[in-house]
Amino acid sequence: MSETSEGTRRGPTQQGVEIGVAVAAGLFGALIMYGSWLVGIGWGVEGPKSGFFPFYVGLIITGCSVLIILQNFIASEEGQLFADWGQLRSVMAVVIPTTVYVIIIPGFDVPLTSIAVPGLGLYVSSAILIAVFMIWLGKYALPKALAVAIGVPVVTYVMFEKWFLVPLPKGPIENLLGL
Numbered sequence: 001m002s003e004t005s006e007g008t009r010r011g012p013t014q015q016g017v018e019i020g021v022a023v024a025a026g027l028f029g030a031l032i033m034y035g036s037w038l039v040g041i042g043w044g045v046e047g048p049k050s051g052f053f054p055f056y057v058g059l060i061i062t063g064c065s066v067l068i069i070l071q072n073f074i075a076s077e078e079g080q081l082f083a084d085w086g087q088l089r090s091v092m093a094v095v096i097p098t099t100v101y102v103i104i105i106p107g108f109d110v111p112l113t114s115i116a117v118p119g120l121g122l123y124v125s126s127a128i129l130i131a132v133f134m135i136w137l138g139k140y141a142l143p144k145a146l147a148v149a150i151g152v153p154v155v156t157y158v159m160f161e162k163w164f165l166v167p168l169p170k171g172p173i174e175n176l177l178g179l
Contacts, residue, residue: 011084015072022072026065032058093137101129105169121171123153123179 036051036058043049083091107119120128131149134140140148157179160166170179 009081009084011088012082014080014082015075017082019069019072022065022068026062026069029058029061029063029065033062094133097129097132101125107171119169119171121174122168123157124171124173126153126156 033055036055039051040049041051041055043052104117104120105122105125107117109116119125127149130152131145134145134148135142138145156168160168161179
């Protein structure tokens with residue numbers, strides 16, 4: 001890493017990121033509390049209702065989020081850099097493809113339409129992700145990347161499906177091959 005002063009680097013501040021994460025976590029906690037409230041948070045004849053425990057977990061999450069936000073406003077140490085934009089781009093280069101990978105394994109419904117995109121399954125999705133990471137980020141040659149991208153799912157298939165007898169999500173290609 002190069003020696004640059006804190007003043008010349010640009011990116012989000014530590015305080016801004018902490019407040020942003022606390023707000024997101026607080027909204028998540030509030031959503032948990034709302035859903036729990038809908039199914040019941042009280043005590044029934046048979047004991048606690050199904051929303052009892054999740055409601056209080058959501059309450060704790062939301063309460064901690066409020067405390068973090070207050071702590072940041074009281075401390076007010078504006079200016080400390082969380083990460084520069086180049087570092088965040090490097091992180092996003094891994095996070096975005098991995099998120100797409102998780103979405104395409106089971107498939108998904110296109111929002112606001114009745115279109116359902118079938119999943120590719122674990123094996124094909126894994127082969128694509130491994131090949132993309134090896135070629136794009138690792139700068140490996142195509143033959144080596146394809147060998148690993150095909151080899152890892154094959155080994156995973158043999159290990160889980162044949163030896164451990166644990167079925168993993170399959171897509172249309174696996175079904176076509178009768179796996």
